[in-house]
Amino acid sequence: MVSQVIFGILLLAAVAFASYNARKIIRNIRLGRNEQRANQPAKRWRAMLLVAFGQKKMFKRPFAALLHLFVYLGFCIINIEMLEIVIDGLFGTHRAFSGLGAFYGFLIASFEWLALSVLLGCVIFLARRNIVHIKRFFGTEMTPWPRTDANLILIAEILLMAAFLTMNAADHKLQLLGASHYTQAGAFPVSSWLLPLLPDGITPLINIERFSWWFHIIGVLVFLNYLPYSKHLHILLAFPNTYFSNLKPQGYFRNMDSVTNEVKAMLDPSYTPEAVDAPSRFGAKDIQDLTWKNLLEAYTCTECGRCTAVCPANITGKLLSPRKIMMDTRDRMVEMGENTRKNKGFQDDGKSLLDHYISREEIWACTTCNACVEACPVNINPLEIIVELRRYAVMEESQAAASLNAMFGNMENNGAPWKYAQADRANWREG
Amino acid sequence: MTKLEIPTMAELAAKGEAPDILFWVGCAGSFDERAQRITRDICKILQHVGLKYAILGTEENCTGDPAKRAGNEFLFQMQATMNIQILDGYEIKNIVTACPHCFNTLKNEYPDLGGHYEVIHHTQLIQQLIDEGKLKAEGGESFKGRRITYHDPCYLGRGNGVYEAPRKALESLDAQLVEMKRCRSNGLCCGAGGGQMFKEPEKGKKDVNIERIEEALETQPEVIAAACPFCMTMLRDGIKIKEKEQEVQVLDIAEITARANGLT
Structure with a gap:
């Protein structure tokens, strides 16, 4: 009875704290500007099913994709087991679903194989990061914290799976010994390998089984509450993020309606602009100038670095790294969110996303080639943020390289980016 | 003509x-x-x-x-x-x-x-004209068996998903199409997009067009095919720097087609 109460309290506390943090995340995402991303639901479901559920884009790198698939399937399917654990915990039952008979055996057996594949996947992932030193897991933005974050996630998953298998092994042995309360249930193709390692006495076995059970469930609840602070949030946000994907061709860059109104008014003085909620500035200097989708993407990024690995600027040694754009956006958003909460409204802290997080040198190194967008396994678009920052630099500050300003001048005066006369435009015909 | x-x-x-x-x-x-x-x-x-x-x-x-x-x-x-x-x-x-x-x-x-x-x-x-039989790759320069590698322009390929049309045009010539390691949706930019054509690159280890031309040259091509005037400039600059102008031509798909049809 005591343990049921403790379990209930822990569960409640974990869920409460997780939802407190979830609300924080939603509030932070709402710092962004509005953008319509709900049209064409059929296409959106398709994008989500293919990219998030089906992991289509992961398979650009087949080996990593396969390992990731193991961990992903394991993670999703073993969560069915969580339901049973919660019921057992709350009602003091033992293996509440064992009434399912042979099917229960099948379920437990498949969980065990999946647990093993998760475990192996995570061990290999750890080795790739810490022994093989795969290049894309390093780079300027991969400071100690993001690297630790990645290792913590992998170690946590290994521990959870180890606890799960140890729990099953002890349970299995207790069943074989005919211990009361441990009814014959389940099939244990993987954990039975551990049987010889376990003691033979009923009491130590029960201790091991109970310890593993508690370790596993508390571990899961702690992990749940670790997510909001971690890059691992992608396991949840990949789904909404792909649902709200950009459905237009990647070459399309968003039209600025606020500019359209001004241009129309310039060309036709009788034009009265439609009432649009005019932004406080053109382009983006800080978080509130980006859209909620940009911000959702920043939370969704799991820092895998596939974007940076294919970025032509980064490959050739420039400062730009698309992953850093997303990480900086998230860090600044969290900072602004905290500021807003503490001060009941945002108090100017003398900082901004542009310059204090992302430098000019970074945004001007981009060739807008869309390689990062194409590479992202969860349809994040770092390019959109880069272009918004450029828009601010050019339209609000007139801060672009002199050569770019010259190009703008030529286009304005001669209708071409170079200094040639408009009248000579068709001279090639005589060539 | x-x-x-x-x-x-x-x-x-x-x-x-x-x-x-x-x-x-x-x-x-x-x-x-x-x-x-x-x-x-x-x-x-x-x-x-x-x-x-x-x-x-x-x-x-x-x-x-x-x-x-x-x-x-x-x-x-x-x-x-x-x-x-x-x-x-x-x-x-x-x-x-x-x-x-x-x-x-x-x-x-x-x-x-x-x-x-x-x-x-x-x-x-x-590609449409080839499919309709209006362009036949006859009566001009033969590209049969020649090694051609095609560089995907970002705004044609990734930007708009056009990967096949330029390749079909080359295949119709019976040329030997050799792909670079980074091609199609993985294609590497030439370095000109996003306004880079009109400014100096930021400092780094090398220029993007050099990275790309090195990859193109790995395929040992006779012709590097392009489909964008900016890629053309970047690739040709790369070829000049690598001093390969004598061995390797950079040609647009339109030029190759015109030559194959004896239109030059």
Whole structure:
């Protein structure tokens, strides 16, 4: 009875704290500007099913994709087991679903194989990061914290799976010994390998089984509450993020309606602009100038670095790294969110996303080639943020390289980016 | 080859005629000497297959693409609005472009400003003409068995998903198409996009076009095929720096097609 109460309290506390943090995340995402991303639901479901559920884009790198698939399937399917654990915990039952008979055996057996594949996947992932030193897991933005974050996630998953298998092994042995309360249930193709390692006495076995059970469930609840602070949030946000994907061709860059109104008014003085909620500035200097989708993407990024690995600027040694754009956006958003909460409204802290997080040198190194967008396994678009920052630099500050300003001048005066006369435009015909 | 007739929209309109398709030449195609040769080859192809076409001539203006990518939305929309007025004035429905940047901007970004056209890139037109049997790769230079590697322009490939049309054009020549390690949706940029064409690169280990040309040269090509005037400039600069001008040619798909059909 005591343990049921403790379990209930822990569960409640974990869920409460997780939802407190979830609300924080939603509030932070709402710092962004509005953008319509709900049209064409059929296409959106398709994008989500293919990219998030089906992991289509992961398979650009087949080996990593396969390992990731193991961990992903394991993670999703073993969560069915969580339901049973919660019921057992709350009602003091033992293996509440064992009434399912042979099917229960099948379920437990498949969980065990999946647990093993998760475990192996995570061990290999750890080795790739810490022994093989795969290049894309390093780079300027991969400071100690993001690297630790990645290792913590992998170690946590290994521990959870180890606890799960140890729990099953002890349970299995207790069943074989005919211990009361441990009814014959389940099939244990993987954990039975551990049987010889376990003691033979009923009491130590029960201790091991109970310890593993508690370790596993508390571990899961702690992990749940670790997510909001971690890059691992992608396991949840990949789904909404792909649902709200950009459905237009990647070459399309968003039209600025606020500019359209001004241009129309310039060309036709009788034009009265439609009432649009005019932004406080053109382009983006800080978080509130980006859209909620940009911000959702920043939370969704799991820092895998596939974007940076294919970025032509980064490959050739420039400062730009698309992953850093997303990480900086998230860090600044969290900072602004905290500021807003503490001060009941945002108090100017003398900082901004542009310059204090992302430098000019970074945004001007981009060739807008869309390689990062194409590479992202969860349809994040770092390019959109880069272009918004450029828009601010050019339209609000007139801060672009002199050569770019010259190009703008030529286009304005001669209708071409170079200094040639408009009248000579068709001279090639005589060539 | 008969004399090249390149009518402007104004000339056709004066005669009360309308073309089947407008050829949007673009700034590079109009002013860059190397790109002008591609422009003329596209005209030769259009004339050869008997398509009734016209150019805007001095009424054409930059689409605004480099301004938009560099963050100058004002300038972009000014350019776009002017161009849309001219295009709509001539009641243009179909456009073929020589440049993937013009292609992307006209096709994807002009609709937001009220300009709705059927826009194709010249490699798509060439593929259509091959499929229709109007272009046969006969009567000209033979590319049979020659090693050609194709560089995907970002705004044609990733930007708009056009990967097959240029390759089909090359395959029809019985050429030996060798792919670079990074091709199609994984293709590496030439380094010119996003306004980079008009500025010095930020400091780094090397220039993007060098990285790309090294990869292209790994395929040991006789020809590097391009489909964008900016890629053309970047790739040719790379070839010059690598001192491979004698062994390797950089040619646009339109030039290769024109040569194979004896139109040069």
